[in-house]
Amino acid sequence: MASFLRHSWSFSFLMMGCILTIVGRSAGAYAPIFRPSPWAIAHATFYGDESATATMGGACGYGNLFNNGYGTDTAALSSTLFNDGYACGTCYQIKCAESPWCYRGSPFATITATNICPPNWAEDSNNGGWCNPPRTHFDMSKPAFMKIAEWKAGIVPVMYRRVPCIRSGGLRFSFQGNGYWLLVYVMNVGGGGDIANMWVKGSKTGWISMSHNWGASYQAFATLGGQPLSFKLTSYTTKETVIAYNVAPYNWNVGLTYKTNVNFH
Known part of the structure; x- marks a missing residue:
């Protein structure tokens, strides 16, 4: 009986280990990995x-x-x-x-x-x-x-x-423009280091697609003043998408840079 119990517990722990391994692999299976390119x-x-x-x-x-x-x-x-x-x-x-x-x-x-x-x-x-x-x-x-x-x-x-770009801390968003035209420079980008697409969301709006202006800047022609702003971004290289919620408070202003705690891998 004691031998049976020992084998049963061993089997249980083995099964738990397999389940945890499967869950861990499944969770990371879709995480994009950016490896160095050939020289x-x-x-x-x-x-x-x-x-x-x-x-x-x-x-x-x-x-x-x-x-x-x-x-x-x-x-x-x-x-x-x-x-x-x-x-x-x-x-x-x-x-x-x-x-x-x-x-x-x-x-x-x-x-x-x-x-x-x-x-x-x-x-x-x-x-x-x-x-x-x-x-x-x-x-x-x-x-x-x-x-x-x-x-x-x-x-x-x-x-x-x-x-891959190794960055300390999260993404940074530098605001320019005005209450009807938001121009945002995205900095401190990890992983691929680049941005392919970007969206902005106010507390009174859905996700608004931003167009690429030049360099590392994206723009939205929308009335966003007086709303806290969130951003969604996709990496050009890895296609990974991250969302930075409530990046800027409702009283955000141009000329300021807002930091987050999220970044690409």
């Missing part, structure tokens, strides 16, 4: 000086990169990579390759895309027009460039790959 070939230059003050602002609209969590490890992308601004916030590992200016051991820099490197059609693509399509090019901040090569090189061949 590819490009070139890199730098702009600005060691302070990286020249990299502040930029086409993505992140403003002060120090205050908004991006620091100095950033780069402007050639239009081939920039993808009309949908690449804003994406993260890359970059390492110098096949140049005497590369640091020994091929260390890499992990950068965030915060700007566009526009074409320079007055120069040849191989001699000054580094960001002319269809070239894949990174114009890095000088501190980021100096992590992979001697700055005197000016330009170096690199290997690069997309990697």
Whole structure:
């Protein structure tokens, strides 16, 4: 009898373990996982000086990169990579390759895309027009460039790959516009780092689709003043959707940035 009870309890715990395992796998089965891409070939230059003050602002609209969590490890992308601004916030590992200016051991820099490197059609693509399509090019901040090569090189061949963005804290929403036109810059995006679609919801409205303005900004032409606002976002890379409820209070205002505790994986 004692032996039977021991076997029964063992069987019960085994079944419970299997059930918990199945539930855990089922719950995570649909969670998108963004893995690093294969390494590819490009070139890199730098702009600005060691302070990286020249990299502040930029086409993505992140403003002060120090205050908004991006620091100095950033780069402007050639239009081939920039993808009309949908690449804003994406993260890359970059390492110098096949140049005497590369640091020994091929260390890499992990950068965030915060700007566009526009074409320079007055120069040849191989001699000054580094960001002319269809070239894949990174114009890095000088501190980021100096992590992979001697700055005197000016330009170096690199290997690069997309990697998940690791962010501390939740999404941030910077408000611009007015009570009838809401323009929102989305910052501190984890996971793929990018946004494909965005919706806003007031306490008196349903979900309103927002259109892509430029860079990391989305807009809604709607009367939303005097309502607490929530946002729904879908990642361009992973297709994951997150909802940030009650991001801004009913008395929200333009010129302010509102933080949340939700983010992409």
